[in-house]
Amino acid sequence: MRRVVVTGANRGLGLEFARQLVASGDEVVATTRSPKAADDLNKLASTSDGRCTVVRLDVADPADVAAAARQIGERFEALDVLVNNAGIWRAAGEPERVSAGALADLRAEPVLELLRVNAVAPMLVTQALAPLLAAAGKAVVVNLSSGLGSLARATGRGNVAYGMSKAALNMLTRHLAAELAGQGTVVVSMSPGWVATDMGGASAPLEPPESVRGMLNVVDALTPARSGTFLDHTGATLPW
Numbered sequence: 001m002r003r004v005v006v007t008g009a010n011r012g013l014g015l016e017f018a019r020q021l022v023a024s025g026d027e028v029v030a031t032t033r034s035p036k037a038a039d040d041l042n043k044l045a046s047t048s049d050g051r052c053t054v055v056r057l058d059v060a061d062p063a064d065v066a067a068a069a070r071q072i073g074e075r076f077e078a079l080d081v082l083v084n085n086a087g088i089w090r091a092a093g094e095p096e097r098v099s100a101g102a103l104a105d106l107r108a109e110p111v112l113e114l115l116r117v118n119a120v121a122p123m124l125v126t127q128a129l130a131p132l133l134a135a136a137g138k139a140v141v142v143n144l145s146s147g148l149g150s151l152a153r154a155t156g157r158g159n160v161a162y163g164m165s166k167a168a169l170n171m172l173t174r175h176l177a178a179e180l181a182g183q184g185t186v187v188v189s190m191s192p193g194w195v196a197t198d199m200g201g202a203s204a205p206l207e208p209p210e211s212v213r214g215m216l217n218v219v220d221a222l223t224p225a226r227s228g229t230f231l232d233h234t235g236a237t238l239p240w
Contacts, residue, residue, distance in 0.1 A: 002026040003076045003136070007059050007125060008086025010038035012197035013144065016208040017083055020216060022048045029072050031057035031086070059086045059121035069128035078135035081219065084122035085144045088114060089162055099161035111161040118165035123172055126187075134183035140219055141180070143173050145189040145230065152239035170230055170240060177228030186227040190215055193233050206233075 004021050008014040009030035018030040022044065028051060032038045035054050045052040053075055057068040072079070090096045091110035099110040122143055126133075133139040148159050149166025170189045177187040192211040196204040214233035221235065230238045 002080040003078060004081040004083065005029045005031065005072060005079060005129065006083045006085055007031045007057060009054075010034070010041050013192055013195060013208055013212060014083075014085040015040055015044070016212040017085060017216075018044060018052060020209070020212050022052050024216075026051065027076070028052045029055050029075055031055045031059075031068060033058045057086075057125075059084075059125055060117045062124055065121075065124045065128050069132075072129065073132060076132060078137075078139075079129055079132035080136045080139050082126065082129055082133065082139070082141045083144065084125055084142065086121065087118045087144060087165075090114070100159050102157070106160060111164070114161040114165045115168060118162070119168035119172060122169060123176075126176060130180065130183075130185075133180070133185045137184050139183075139185045140222055141176065141185060141187040142215070142219060143169050143187070143189045145169050145173070145191050147191045147193075147232075147238065149189075149191075150230070150239050173230070174228050181224065181227060184224075186222050186224055188222065188226065188228070189230045190218065191230070191232045191238060 004026050006014050006017045009018045010032035018028050021028045030041055030052055035056050041054055045054050055068050055071050058064040090099050091113040094110045097105045098107040099114055126141055146166045148163045149170050151167060154163055173187050173189040180187060193206045194204040195206045195208055195211045211233045218231055218235040232238055
């Protein structure tokens with residue numbers, strides 16, 4: 001039985017992580033910005049025999065992160081796995097083109113919002129939960145990245161802010177892996193693949209259960225030697 005925190009668990013991959021972890025007998029704290037509106041997540045929690053707890057968390061708000069960390073500390077004495085899943089494709093209320101389009105259309109604030117949520121927020125969450133991760137002795141942090149964050153593969157136009165944010169997240173993974181190695185925490189970036197979620201779209205070739213099942217299999221097999229790596233949902237190494 002593992003003690004796990006999953007951010008952004010109200011839908012998509014985060015919800016599927018929570019489902020599969022609960023089904024495997026793990027204890028899960030599943031976070032979301034709006035617990036009252038998270039119908040599927042609340043249903044999961046109500047049928048989990050107490051293994052799933054829903055906690056409010058806006059990952060980009062430092063005060064919210066601190067409050068959620070206190071709640072998590074009341075639930076768990078130590079944390080075995082942290083899944084930094086929460087992320088956005090575009091800033092709320094903004095057209096996609098102002099953060100993903102041509103150079104002439106890009107605007108600073110929507111781009112900064114993606115960087116804040118997708119790259120800075122996982123730093124804040126991991127920082128707040130680092131003592132619980134250390135208490136586990138051997139813990140894992142999974143930063144949900146994307147192939148669009150690969151510098152080597154960034155040869156086309158578009159997806160500017162999202163790609164920037166995931167590349168920054170990958171750099172965070174490298175630094176966290178080095179810093180947290182002494183406490184036994186393994187840190188990896190993982191690309192879930194192109195998945196049929198609200199973000200990925202209906203034409204994506206992977207369904208959430210397949211992607212999450214693969215990622216959890218990879219997590220189960222992680223060793224300290226793989227800390228600081230960028231992996232896909234099959235465990236293959238991706239180019240930075």
